[in-house]
Amino acid sequence: MKKQSAILFLSCEDRKGIVAEITHFITMYEGNILNCDQHYDESGMFFMRVEWDLTDFAIPQKKIESAFEPIAIKFEMDWRLEFSTRQAKMAILVSKYDHCLYELILKNRAGEHNGEIKxxxxxxxxxxxxxxxxxIPFYCFPVTKDTKTEVEKQEIxxxxxxxxxxxxxxxxxxxxxxxxxxxxxxxxxxxxHSFLPAFVGAKPYxxxxSRGVKLIGATSHYVTEDLDQGPIIAQDVARVNHRDNVSDLVEKGRNLEKNVLSRGVRLHLEHKVLVFGNKTIVFD
Amino acid sequence: MKKQSAILFLSCEDRKGIVAEITHFITMYEGNILNCDQHYDESGMFFMRVEWDLTDFAIPQKKIESAFEPIAIKFEMDWRLEFSTRQAKMAILVSKYDHCLYELILKNRAGEHNGEIKxxxxxxxxxxxxxxxxxIPFYCFPVTKDTKTEVEKQEIxxxxxxxxxxxxxxxxxxxxxxxxxxxxxxxxxxxxHSFLPAFVGAKPYxxxxSRGVKLIGATSHYVTEDLDQGPIIAQDVARVNHRDNVSDLVEKGRNLEKNVLSRGVRLHLEHKVLVFGNKTIVFD
Amino acid sequence: MKKQSAILFLSCEDRKGIVAEITHFITMYEGNILNCDQHYDESGMFFMRVEWDLTDFAIPQKKIESAFEPIAIKFEMDWRLEFSTRQAKMAILVSKYDHCLYELILKNRAGEHNGEIKxxxxxxxxxxxxxxxxxIPFYCFPVTKDTKTEVEKQEIxxxxxxxxxxxxxxxxxxxxxxxxxxxxxxxxxxxxHSFLPAFVGAKPYxxxxSRGVKLIGATSHYVTEDLDQGPIIAQDVARVNHRDNVSDLVEKGRNLEKNVLSRGVRLHLEHKVLVFGNKTIVFD
Amino acid sequence: MKKQSAILFLSCEDRKGIVAEITHFITMYEGNILNCDQHYDESGMFFMRVEWDLTDFAIPQKKIESAFEPIAIKFEMDWRLEFSTRQAKMAILVSKYDHCLYELILKNRAGEHNGEIKxxxxxxxxxxxxxxxxxIPFYCFPVTKDTKTEVEKQEIxxxxxxxxxxxxxxxxxxxxxxxxxxxxxxxxxxxxHSFLPAFVGAKPYxxxxSRGVKLIGATSHYVTEDLDQGPIIAQDVARVNHRDNVSDLVEKGRNLEKNVLSRGVRLHLEHKVLVFGNKTIVFD
Incomplete structure (x- = not known):
């Protein structure tokens, strides 16, 4: 886990020889491949995530991108390079409910999340x-309809x-x-706090x-401009029954929310998520 | 399981003494209560399912309804009486996919479903x-847009x-x-074949x-005139990922469908479902 | 939820009329029954949990036990009476791992656990x-083999x-x-931290x-003198695979442990658990 | 799914360049890699499963083994080669319970199992x-203590x-x-019919x-000479409670058994299981 490694994500049209060329590149410079996952979709796209140990790798971190670029150009790849040792800098936005906040902080402190809550x-x-x-530094930005645009500027x-x-x-x-x-x-x-796409919008519980479902859910997803329509990273559900009123659903939902958010954040921080269109490929 | 028992379902406005009066009625005539479940919703409605052994019950089956009626009138109950020994007569409607049909037949033959497939x-x-x-007698009624009304009449x-x-x-x-x-x-x-209310209508897989969900679901429900909006009896989900194309979802869904349908049918046949408005109360 | 209610637990040999007599007792004194669950085991034992609203109940809390006692004697019941409003006083014993401690404290503060951590x-x-x-008051009692007996005395x-x-x-x-x-x-x-009775004793992960299981588990149970053999309250499992080494199992196990412990504690605090022999009846 | 592909399984001591050399071999002969999974265990062993499309592969199926052998020798691999198009010939051994038999036959007929039940x-x-x-041809070999050895010879x-x-x-x-x-x-x-290693041996339900567990399980595994100790392929659990007597557990267990056996068989037939020591690596 703690090995210093590079993670290469790429997508391109599927052709023969991509895997061989990439693994050859890594091996030629004395990199030991730790994981190598591919995915092909039916439209002919090829996706790959390859991770290799940098211990003996002959190219210094800063020069790997330029060394790899010719291959990327040859196959017309959309690609990015990540490093396991680089800790992501995180910001948490929260209102009054604190269960997800606690979960993120505690997972972070337990070393389960590879990031730093700034x-x-x-x-x-x-x-x-x-x-x-x-x-952890705390910034309070009260928001009203009138100040929202200005406040967001300060936050950004x-x-x-x-x-x-x-x-x-x-x-x-x-x-x-x-x-x-x-x-x-x-x-x-x-x-x-629902199993998307069911119960989009406000007050999903x-x-x-009111629909009388027998399971409630939670969904962690990347945010896009379409509300609740962004690429889904993780989902889970829990059983409910007629005895559960709305406040019971809210309570049961808390565990779901914190677990599903924590899982989504973790997959992102471990560089396991590739977004393509409105979907995610989770190399897990 | 095989005891000859009566099952009383009722709903009415909540008042003191309902449970006592009903259990007193049963005991007075030497019935041994096997199960007694209640539910209160927040609008003030009371729901009950009580099951008692008929072995020594002093009132013959055919006369229980009239003996109980005064209590029902007193509390203005909506109620019905079922008997564990009376096997429901079932009809299965199927098109070409046979996995749910097999499941229902095999569960029935294994004695897990308390009904008879007529x-x-x-x-x-x-x-x-x-x-x-x-x-099992098999009737084929081919349906076209023109013959549908006539065919349904024959089926009914x-x-x-x-x-x-x-x-x-x-x-x-x-x-x-x-x-x-x-x-x-x-x-x-x-x-x-979806986790309702997500993916109502045709081609849910x-x-x-296309939405890129991480779980697929299935829902068994009573049919009402609003398509896919009837009271839900049972639901379940299964994990999927980016490697699953539509036909993988269809395949994974088959297990869900047959299990969730079988469970819904079983709960109905065991007289455990009370429908109220557009929801079910499953006394399980 | 917040209604002031009494909860009666009882077990005795099954006979006709128990439910009727108890519900009659409650109703006679103007108690409104909120929940009434029974269970029969195959050896002929009868178990019951009945909860009633005390708002209009004619007997003051302190005198309910003596009022009920004649019925208990008549049916030779093993019984106990609890009150929803009485908050259990809890002590948490912990070593170095803090994930379960945090979970218990946070659930408590969120009002999900009906108890007070003293x-x-x-x-x-x-x-x-x-x-x-x-x-929360914190007491540190270092333990060595030599001091254990003495320390336990102080703790007790x-x-x-x-x-x-x-x-x-x-x-x-x-x-x-x-x-x-x-x-x-x-x-x-x-x-x-295992799915008992698998992996009793030390180092279950x-x-x-080393056994190569595909699921790991956690079990919350009452402690008896037989190590890891006490009555089980709650259990759950999580999927693992060959990629998970021991430390991954430890990490995945943390979520299980805290959720399963929290659930066991909650069921106990809500007066939903009846212990009989080496098993629990969870009226949930 | 239906592509004609080769699947290479191998294990050896981990060294640099293994992935690159294998993928180079495949690419050199115009094979298109469909999946490429690796695993490293902490003792320094390397495991790999690589699948490639044979459509344009320059080496005929029968000669692939000898062409690959030099690489295998170089890295001292333990290896085997499978072909997606070759249907495994299966035999099912059954006694009186028919639920697993039906499941296997129906999955097979639905095309979900890549094998032929001979x-x-x-x-x-x-x-x-x-x-x-x-x-399907059916052979009945009644077995008694005295005839067991002889009968097994005939079966073999x-x-x-x-x-x-x-x-x-x-x-x-x-x-x-x-x-x-x-x-x-x-x-x-x-x-x-249990969550191994809990409840080894006879009558696990x-x-x-009698232990009062809150979950029951099922385990599919390869058979070795140590009863119930062979490498585990798949496991699953289902919730039970105090209301379930032994026959309810048997009934709930049937769904588990058929699903877990079917899943284990499927993973084997899809060439996704590598056995190493007493554990499996499931490349799924």
Missing amino acids: LIISNHEDCRPIAEYFN ALLRKEKIDLVVLARYMQILSGSFIEAFPRKIINIH HQAF | LIISNHEDCRPIAEYFN ALLRKEKIDLVVLARYMQILSGSFIEAFPRKIINIH HQAF | LIISNHEDCRPIAEYFN ALLRKEKIDLVVLARYMQILSGSFIEAFPRKIINIH HQAF | LIISNHEDCRPIAEYFN ALLRKEKIDLVVLARYMQILSGSFIEAFPRKIINIH HQAF
């Missing part, structure tokens, strides 16, 4: 003591200043504007109760 | 050999003639008309694939 | 800051002084002596890894 | 009509004559002798009932 932003003061206890400035790589909406009860989302493309993960 | 109706000939092997006549109590749509690929549904109120169970 | 005992100092942050004295009703072993890495267990019969809940 | 062997006549209905002779590749024990209630097992190494799959 700051917490909230539109309320409620969670400040939690941030203080765990020594702060996130950029701190070089945030991943924004996690941990039951943040504000809808982000298109400009905010564009500023962090595929870098915002949200938890929706009320919707679930 | 007949199978199909709009195709494909499943006739299965019916013949298991010695047949189902009535055979005194069918429960119609199971085991992947029957025809939408039943309102008249058909009205003829068997709360007596038609369907399997929908195609919809699930 | 104190935390540990054989290490590691968790003291957590206790301090949440304002402390637990008695604080009138503790429930002791939760939240990954407490000491085996309690018979005297300790006898001092709190059916009042100690432990989390074992190592055992699971 | 024959069914039983120690009872009960399942003969099923075999006849599906046109029959299985060899029919060139059986996979023997499935579908609730076959006889313990196979060491000689039988040796005759089909890693080619016999059994279903054990009785054991589960």
Whole structure:
């Protein structure tokens, strides 16, 4: 787990020899391949995630991209390179509910999440003591309809200043504007408290109760401009029955929400998620 | 399991003394209570299912209803009485896919379903050999847009003639008309191959694939005139990932469909389901 | 949920009229029955849990036991009476791993556990800051082989002084002596990090890894003198595969442990568990 | 799915360049890699499964082994080659319970299992009509303590004559002798009706009932000479509670057994299982 490794993600049209050429490149420079996953979809696209040990790798980290580029050009790849040792800088946005916030902080401290929580932003003061206890900077930006645009600008400035790589909406009860989302493309993960696409929008537990479903769900997904329509990373469900009223659903849902959000964040931080169109490929 | 028992279902406005009065009635006539479940919803409604051993019960089966009626009137109950020994007469409607049909027949033969499969109706000939092997009468009613109304009349006549109590749509690929549904109120169970209310309507696996969900589901429900909107009896899900194309989803879905339909049918046959409005109370 | 209610648990040999007599008793004094569950085992034993609203109940709380006693004597019941409004006083015993401790504290603060955490005992100092942050008294009793008997005496004295009703072993890495267990019969809940009875004893994740299982589990149970043999309250499992080494199992197991322990504690605190012999009846 | 492909399994000590050399070999002869999975264990062993499309592959099927051999020798590999188009010849051994038998036959007919059921062997006549209905040869070999050795010889002779590749024990209630097992190494799959290693041996549902577990399980595994100790392929569990008596567990267990056996058989038939020591690596 703690090996210093490089992770290459790529997608291109499927052709013969891609795997061989990439693994040859890695081996030629004394890299030991740790994982190598492929996926082909029916439209003829090829996807790959390959991870190799950098211990004896002959090319220094900073020069790997330029060394690999000719292969990428040859196969017309869409690609990116990640490093296992580089810790993502995370910001958590939260409102009043603190269960997802606690989960993220505790997973982080337990070493289960490969990232650093740089700051917490909230539109309320409620969670400040939690941030203080765990020594994480806390910024309160109250939001009203009138100030929303201005406040978002300040938030974006702060996130950029701190070089945030991943924004996690941990039951943040504000809808982000298109400009905010564009500023962090595929870098915002949200938890929706239903099994999407069922119960899109507000009050999904009320919707679930009134439909009389026998399972409730939660979904972590990347945020795009279409509300609750972004690429899904993780989902799970829990059993409910007629004895559960709306507040029981809310309570049962808390475990789902924190587990599914934590799992989505973890997969992202471990560089296991490739987004293609409106779907994810999770190399797990 | 095999005890001869009576099962009383009732709903009424909640008042003190309902449980005591009913259990007193049963005990007074030497009935031994086997199960007694209640439910209260937040609107003030009371629901109950009570089952008692008839071995020493002093009132003969045919006279229980009239003996109980005064209590029902007093509390203004909506109620019904069932008997464990009375086997429901079932009809299965099927098209070409045979996995749900096999499951229902095998569960029935294994004694896991407390009912008798009186007949199978199909709009195709494909499943006739299965019916013949298991010695179940098979009726083929091909349906076209022009003949649908006439065919349904024949089907309803047949189902009535055979005194069918429960119609199971085991992947029957025809939408039943309102008249058909009205003829068997709360007596038609369907399997929908998605986690309702997600992916209502046609081709749910195609919809699930294109949305990129990480779980697929199945739902068994009573059929009402609103397509896929009837009271849900049972639901379950299975994990899928990016490697699963539509045909993999179809295949994984088969196990879900047959298990969820079989479970819904079983709960109905064991007299454990009370329908109220558009929801079910499953006393399980 | 927040209604002031009484909960009566009882077991006796099955006879006619028990349910009627009990519900009559409750109704006669203007109690409104909220829940009424029975269970019969094949040896002829009858078990019951009945809960009723005390709002208009004519007998004051303190006198209910003596009012009910004649019925209990008549049917030779083993019985106990609980009150929903009486909060159990809990003590948590913990060593160094803090994930179960956090879960219990957070569930408690979220109002999901109907109890009061009076104190935390540990054989290490590691968790003291957590206790301090949440304002819960923390007692450190270091244990060595030589001091164990003496230390346990002090712990028992402390637990008695604080009138503790429930002791939760939240990954407490000491085996309690018979005297300790006898001092709190059916009042100690432990989390074992395997799917009991598989992998009894030490290092269950190592055992699971070496056996090559495809699922790992966790079990919450009452502690008896037979190690890992006490009545099981709750169990759950999670999928693992060949890629998971022992430390991955440990990590995946943490979620299981905290969820299964929390669920066991919750069922106990909600007065839903009846212990009979070496098994539990969970009226859920 | 239906592409003609080759699947290479190998294990050896981990060294640099293995993946590159193998993928180079495949690409050099115009093979298109469809899947390429690796696994490293902590003892330094390397495991690989690589599948490639044979459509344009320059080496004819029969000569691939000799062409690849030099690489295998160089890295001191333990290896085998399979072909997706070659259907395994299966024999099912069954006693009286028919649920697993039906499941295997139906999955096979639905095209979900990539094999051919050549024959069914039983120690009872009960399942003969099923075999006849599906046109599968059925052999009845009654077994007594005295005839067991002789009968097994006849069975082995029959299985060899029919060139059986996979023997499935579908609730076959006889313990196979060491000689039988040796005759089909890693080619016999059994279903054990518990979550191994809990409840090894006879009557696992009785054991589960008496221990009061909250989940029951099933395990499909390769048969070795140590009873119920062979490499596990698949496992699953289902929830049970105090209301379930032994016969309810048996009934709930049937679904588990048939699903878990079917899944184990499927993984084997799809060439996704590598056995190493007493564990399996399932490349799924």
